[in-house]
Amino acid sequence: xxxxxxxxxxLSVQEGRISILNCDxxxxxxxxxxxxxxxxxxxxxxLISISSIKDKNxxxxxxxxxxxxxxxxxxxxxxxxxxxSAVYFCAASVSDSWGKLQFGAGTQVVxxx
Amino acid sequence: KAGVTQxxxxxxxxRGQQVTLSCSPISGHRSVSWYQQxxxxxxxxxxxxxxxxxxxKGNFPGRFSGRQFSNSRSEMNVSTLELxxxxxxxxxxxxxxxxxxxxxxxxxxxxxTVL
Numbered sequence: 001x002x003x004x005x006x007x008x009x010x011l012s013v014q015e016g017r018i019s020i021l022n023c024d025x026x027x028x029x030x031x032x033x034x035x036x037x038x039x040x041x042x043x044x045x046x047l048i049s050i051s052s053i054k055d056k057n058x059x060x061x062x063x064x065x066x067x068x069x070x071x072x073x074x075x076x077x078x079x080x081x082x083x084x085s086a087v088y089f090c091a092a093s094v095s096d097s098w099g100k101l102q103f104g105a106g107t108q109v110v111x112x113x
Numbered sequence: 114k115a116g117v118t119q120x121x122x123x124x125x126x127x128r129g130q131q132v133t134l135s136c137s138p139i140s141g142h143r144s145v146s147w148y149q150q151x152x153x154x155x156x157x158x159x160x161x162x163x164x165x166x167x168x169x170k171g172n173f174p175g176r177f178s179g180r181q182f183s184n185s186r187s188e189m190n191v192s193t194l195e196l197x198x199x200x201x202x203x204x205x206x207x208x209x210x211x212x213x214x215x216x217x218x219x220x221x222x223x224x225x226t227v228l
Contacts, residue, residue, distance in 0.1 A: 034216070043117070043203050043219030044156075089156065098207055099146035099161030100169040101217065106155065 003027045004092050006104035014112055019077040021107050023090030026071065030092040034101070035064060035075045038087045047088075048075070080111045115140065117220035119204050125226045131192040134223045138185050138206030144168075145187040146217060147179060150201040159202075162187055191225075199227045 005024045013019045021035075031052040036044035050057040050064045050073070057064050063076045077084055090104040118137040126132050138145050146169075147159040158171040162181035179189040185206075191198055201224050205217035 036219075041221070043205075043221050045219070046216045049216065091156075097161070097169055099144050099163070099205070099217065100158050100171070101146075101148075101156075102158070103148075103156035 002105075003030075004090055004102045004104040006090055006107050008107050009105070010108040010110070012110045012112060013080045015082060016079045019075075019080045019084065019109055019111070021075040021077075021088050021090070021109070023073050023075075023104055024071060025073075025092050025102075027092070027094075027102070028071070029094050030102070031095050032093045032098070033064070033066060033073050034091045034093075035062075036089045036091060036103075037084075038089060038106070044089060077109075080109075082111050082113065085109055085111045117204055117206050117218055119202075119220035119223050121223060122221065123224045123226075125228060126194050127228050128194055128196060130194050131190065132194060132225060133188055133190045134202055134204075134225075136187045136189075136204030136206075136220060138187070138204075139218055142206035142208050142218070143185050144207045145181055145185065146205045146207075147187070147189050148203040148205065149173075150203060150222070151197075151199075156203070159189065194227045196227050199225060201225075 034049040035047040038044040048059050048062045066073045087106045089106045091101040120135045144163045146161040150156045161169040165181045176192045181187045201222040203222045205219045
């Protein structure tokens, strides 16, 4: 049962433009959400997170938006850079189980010059 | 500060054998989690250890087991290997469990191939 879903397996965006990655979840118990980035042959690296008490969190070029009523979150990358080309995973957890993340299937982002 | 270290990075086993993977967390991190990544199933949670105790367990058969030592280093073991166990096994550590933000730091993984 996939509790975290990333329905777009791939996204192509031009350098300098905005990348928008989407994620949906089904478990209303989730109260913490994270985005990870992964290059081939490397482990995922943490990008940005958001608690369920917020609806937006910003860190440099990365902004995560959370819509609890729709059980939907999105990651905005502005402006997109060639180094952003990677697989992006959405993940969710429940308080007091930080080590147990439910991951989405990932979205492959390709930033073209 | 050294990152999460996993050994071995690559290994090949045959069906029926068993394998042990090792993970050294970031210094000071007491929580260690294990994940399996396969093309078909994505990243799936195996188990989480905190202070030598298993806190959470994913939906994997009993052939998958783990433990954590007093120095926070962790090992996972897979017995009676099956072809479907071929995967990238990722270890992640975090500073505490349950009290602060849930950022996990991942290692580069151990790539297991079962023939």
